[in-house]
Amino acid sequence: MSGTLTLNKITAQRGISVGEAAKKIADLGWNPSYVQEAMTFPTDYKIAKAPKDPMKQVLRSYFPMQEEKDNRVYGALDAALRGDMFRNVEPRWVEWMKLFLAIIPFPEISAARSMAMVGRLAPGEDLRTGFTMQMVDEFRHSTIQMNLKKWYMENYIDPAGFDITEEAFGKCYATTIGRQFGEGFITGDAITSANVYLTVVAETAFTNTLFVAMPSEAARNGDYALPTVFLSVQSDESRHIGNGHSMLMSMLKEPENHLLLERDMRYAFWQNHAIVDAAIGTFIEYGTTNRDKNKESYAEMWHRWIFEDYYRTYMLPLEKYGIKIHHDDVQTAWKRLTEKHYVHKVAQFFAVGWSANFWRIEAQTDKDFEWFEHKYPGWYAQFGEFWKWYEKLSHRGQTNILFNSDVGYVYPHRCWSCLVPCLIREDIVTDEIDGKLYTFAHEIDRWTAVEAFAGEYQGRPTPAMGRFSGRREWESVYHNVDIADAIKDLGFVRTDGKTLVAQPHLRFDEKEMWTLDDVRGHILKSPLLTLREMSPADREAHLADYRKGFTINPCN
Amino acid sequence: MTAVPSVSVGSGAAGAAIFPDSDSRKYRYFEPRSKRATHYEDVTVDVQPDPERYLLQDWIISFPNGKGAYTKDNTAALSSNWHAFRAPDQEWERTHYQRQSKIEAMVQAVIANGRKSGAPKSFDKAWIKILQNHLGAWKHVEFGLGTSLMQAQRYGYTQMINNATLTNSSYKLRLAQDITLYLAEIGMDIPGFDDAAGKHTWLEDKGWQGTREAIESIMGSADYLEQYFATNIVFEPLVGELFRSGFLMQAASSNGDFITPPVISAAEADYERNLANTIDLMHLLVTDNQHAAHNKKLFQGWVNKHVALANKAAAGLQPIWSQPHSKPVQYADARAQSVERIKKILGELGLTLPKE
Numbered sequence: 055m056s057g058t059l060t061l062n063k064i065t066a067q068r069g070i071s072v073g074e075a076a077k078k079i080a081d082l083g084w085n086p087s088y089v090q091e092a093m094t095f096p097t098d099y100k101i102a103k104a105p106k107d108p109m110k111q112v113l114r115s116y117f118p119m120q121e122e123k124d125n126r127v128y129g130a131l132d133a134a135l136r137g138d139m140f141r142n143v144e145p146r147w148v149e150w151m152k153l154f155l156a157i158i159p160f161p162e163i164s165a166a167r168s169m170a171m172v173g174r175l176a177p178g179e180d181l182r183t184g185f186t187m188q189m190v191d192e193f194r195h196s197t198i199q200m201n202l203k204k205w206y207m208e209n210y211i212d213p214a215g216f217d218i219t220e221e222a223f224g225k226c227y228a229t230t231i232g233r234q235f236g237e238g239f240i241t242g243d244a245i246t247s248a249n250v251y252l253t254v255v256a257e258t259a260f261t262n263t264l265f266v267a268m269p270s271e272a273a274r275n276g277d278y279a280l281p282t283v284f285l286s287v288q289s290d291e292s293r294h295i296g297n298g299h300s301m302l303m304s305m306l307k308e309p310e311n312h313l314l315l316e317r318d319m320r321y322a323f324w325q326n327h328a329i330v331d332a333a334i335g336t337f338i339e340y341g342t343t344n345r346d347k348n349k350e351s352y353a354e355m356w357h358r359w360i361f362e363d364y365y366r367t368y369m370l371p372l373e374k375y376g377i378k379i380h381h382d383d384v385q386t387a388w389k390r391l392t393e394k395h396y397v398h399k400v401a402q403f404f405a406v407g408w409s410a411n412f413w414r415i416e417a418q419t420d421k422d423f424e425w426f427e428h429k430y431p432g433w434y435a436q437f438g439e440f441w442k443w444y445e446k447l448s449h450r451g452q453t454n455i456l457f458n459s460d461v462g463y464v465y466p467h468r469c470w471s472c473l474v475p476c477l478i479r480e481d482i483v484t485d486e487i488d489g490k491l492y493t494f495a496h497e498i499d500r501w502t503a504v505e506a507f508a509g510e511y512q513g514r515p516t517p518a519m520g521r522f523s524g525r526r527e528w529e530s531v532y533h534n535v536d537i538a539d540a541i542k543d544l545g546f547v548r549t550d551g552k553t554l555v556a557q558p559h560l561r562f563d564e565k566e567m568w569t570l571d572d573v574r575g576h577i578l579k580s581p582l583l584t585l586r587e588m589s590p591a592d593r594e595a596h597l598a599d600y601r602k603g604f605t606i607n608p609c610n
Numbered sequence: 611m612t613a614v615p616s617v618s619v620g621s622g623a624a625g626a627a628i629f630p631d632s633d634s635r636k637y638r639y640f641e642p643r644s645k646r647a648t649h650y651e652d653v654t655v656d657v658q659p660d661p662e663r664y665l666l667q668d669w670i671i672s673f674p675n676g677k678g679a680y681t682k683d684n685t686a687a688l689s690s691n692w693h694a695f696r697a698p699d700q701e702w703e704r705t706h707y708q709r710q711s712k713i714e715a716m717v718q719a720v721i722a723n724g725r726k727s728g729a730p731k732s733f734d735k736a737w738i739k740i741l742q743n744h745l746g747a748w749k750h751v752e753f754g755l756g757t758s759l760m761q762a763q764r765y766g767y768t769q770m771i772n773n774a775t776l777t778n779s780s781y782k783l784r785l786a787q788d789i790t791l792y793l794a795e796i797g798m799d800i801p802g803f804d805d806a807a808g809k810h811t812w813l814e815d816k817g818w819q820g821t822r823e824a825i826e827s828i829m830g831s832a833d834y835l836e837q838y839f840a841t842n843i844v845f846e847p848l849v850g851e852l853f854r855s856g857f858l859m860q861a862a863s864s865n866g867d868f869i870t871p872p873v874i875s876a877a878e879a880d881y882e883r884n885l886a887n888t889i890d891l892m893h894l895l896v897t898d899n900q901h902a903a904h905n906k907k908l909f910q911g912w913v914n915k916h917v918a919l920a921n922k923a924a925a926g927l928q929p930i931w932s933q934p935h936s937k938p939v940q941y942a943d944a945r946a947q948s949v950e951r952i953k954k955i956l957g958e959l960g961l962t963l964p965k966e
Contacts, residue, residue: 067725070794078790082753088823089830113784114714121711124704140623159657170764190780194703200653207635211622214631220656221639224664233670241671241679524668531666548631562619562627
């Protein structure tokens with residue numbers, strides 16, 4: 055019957071199966087006998103069992119697949135311009151993309167670099183193809199995101215902030231949190247950073263909120279470009295999750311790894327929560343204009359993806375391999391997001407510091423208030439007056455909210471571990487490292503900096519573990535400096551030499567735009583250096599007071 | 611609950627309002643190489659920061675020895691401005707996938723068409739053994755260089771250096787896989803074809819041990835720039851092109867094989883790009899206004915070390931030229947051409963080829 059005769063059947067020839075192809079490619083490696091490869095990125099883990107490549111994909115099929123994905127992305131960007139997307143896009147949303155897209159290309163390319171670190175650690179060659187593809191994927195993500203940012207810069211009403219993006223990334227009080235995230239992938243113990251922190255936790259758990267929840271909120275704000283790019287990015291993540299899981303399974307085989315895995319799962323989960331939830335939670339909840347009460351809040355999405363999907367189906371089963379899982383940490387993170395309003399406190403902090411950043415933050419309005427109260431009961435009592443103050447003080451001639459004592463906001467201490475400030479005031483803790491005092495947002499942050507990032511863990515030497523370093527508290531860089539001079543030094547000034555890149559509103563009118571003169575005359579202080587200068591008694595009193603929190607004064 | 615909604619101009623599109631920097635539509639934090647920044651520069655420059663550009667707080671996590679994520683001393687070479695390099699091939703993700711994908715489509719079409727016409731069965735018998743053993747061994751060369759460069763792309767001080775190294779690694783690993791799958795596929799059409807013979811030859815055959823030593827020496831270097839230099843400035847012209855162009859591509863057709871040359875040809879085009887990138891970077895370093903003499907001396911040392919290894923590798927492979935029935939090309943001619951080639955490359959950098 056001609057109906058069963060197809061061109062495929064006439065021309066088909068015997069080929070090799072996917073499994074066979076993957077097996078042959080895995081046999082490309084060998085053990086060098088003339089010169090040994092240098093183990094330049096050490097780990098304290100022992101990996102004896104060769105991990106398997108679960109995806110069994112080869113570059114022959116990988117490159118055309120990725121090219122096709124790219125064609126769809128770039129086609130969609132062209133279509134968005136033809137459809138006049140920017141006419142209808144919500145500026146409130148795009149402004150936050152100045153922060154998000156300043157951060158994300160660095161963690162992405164760091165992930166590419168980190169493949170070199172795990173590539174040599176895994177015995178056997180099976181998974182090296184997987185690492186190779188991930189390396190090229192991450193190169194894709196980094197440059198495709200830079201391209202998206204350039205596209206916003208070229209087409210959005212206010213390009214300022216996009217135009218200084220990578221410089222701003224290195225300097226801003228908010229991007230420092232993103233740098234902690236990205237540097238975490240490439241520095242310290244190679245398995246801690248490139249496998250557990252990056253792949254097992256960040257990619258497996260938190261890319262859902264980063265690359266799925268964010269795009270859907272973008273679409274609600276008239277931005278179809280971000281979903282197109284980021285859903286394409288997310289489609290690569292399943293392979294990365296497979297790489298991470300395979301490596302994890304190899305490590306689990308060695309009982310002496312279990313203590314380190316417990317440490318790293320704890321550090322990585324908590325820090326991903328502290329950083330990713332701070333940033334993405336703020337973008338989704340405060341960057342949107344869509345207040346549909348039927349849509350999920352960030353906390354609801356977190357519960358679905360992080361709590362149900364990741365914690366219950368990925369983390370919990372690790373217990374049967376003998377890994378201690380810190381269930382309390384997951385519950386604590388959940389409580390921070392719901393009862394303790396973590397995301398809202400982060401958004402409030404970003405807003406207080408608006409003049410020293412590089413994007414516009416608009417006040418929340420009545421419509422927003424209703425939605426927040428509906429999704430997060432008790433929100434209005436804590437944050438309503440603040441946002442009214444913010445709106446009132448968004449006009450030139452008012453005292454910058456950062457220094458306005460009428461408001462009642464108390465500028466927070468910075469957490470030395472996650473670099474998000476200690477916003478849940480009652481949880482602040484302090485400790486010393488090498489005889490110096492530091493502040494931490496939570497006991498787990500203290501544990502991370504003091505106990506996990508050290509040369510010994512619970513009596514076991516951990517010579518490969520990284521250290522927290524640099525001028526981690528951003529505020530100490532500008533201690534006792536006039537805010538106007540700091541902003542100028544940061545380069546967050548428009549090319550007229552006076553108008554700030556950041557603005558506390560979306561009024562695209564020169565008359566309304568704040569300049570250096572509008573903020574000059576106020577001195578920045580480092581909370582940490584100030585705390586260190588106190589006597590022990592004053593310090594205790596200060597911390598006790600800090601833990602009590604603050605009350606925003608009524609805004610009339 | 612009262613708050614005043616923000617005033618809007620009714621559009622989020624460029625040009626909807628005029629205010630300071632409403633027309634600032636170029637990245638303004640780096641100097642483009644030419645008058646206008648290229649697309650490659652826009653998506654590449656400064657994505658990897660450093661304390662000079664623009665880490666206000668320095669690196670905030672360090673290795674236990676106190677070093678941050680990227681340091682200049684990952685290579686013995688010195689530069690007064692590591693940020694100056696721009697890859698001449700201007701590769702970013704889109705161009706990379708387009709090129710790699712086209713190569714894969716071409717390679718697969720050639721193999722499929724060749725197999726449809728029964729071509730592998732009419733390959734010369736001696737040539738089949740050469741493909742089985744020696745092309746089979748060569749795939750490990752490409753893989754070794756690919757993994758070595760995958761390691762190297764972690765260390766460079768700038769995004770431009772590391773991305774050029776990354777794409778070089780990607781090209782090498784693609785070729786290693788192309789050869790592997792090509793041999794597996796024609797092997798199905800050729801009775802008695804031993805797919806495992808290539809690796810055995812690579813590990814055990816005396817003639818290949820010089821090549822293996824040269825490759826393992828590159829893989830084993832702890833200096834990322836030496837890995838990049840040794841690959842493209844020394845090994846490729848003296849051994850890579852010698853074997854690929856100087857033997858496989860020239861001898862295949864007269865031995866009844868028109869499939870191998872196009873499968874391999876992509877590698878030669880890859881190399882032209884990778885060579886251009888490498889020469890440009892090394893040229894910057896040998897003409898550096900502060901460190902030219904240091905770098906030249908260092909590079910000459912790398913040349914001496916890796917040329918000796920490459921010469922030994924090439925000499926070990928020499929007998930392969932006499933194995934096909936039809937011998938359209940002599941080893942001596944191919945070797946003379948590769949020596950000319952490396953002399954030209956080294957000449958660009960003011961370096962000299964050591965006498966054998």
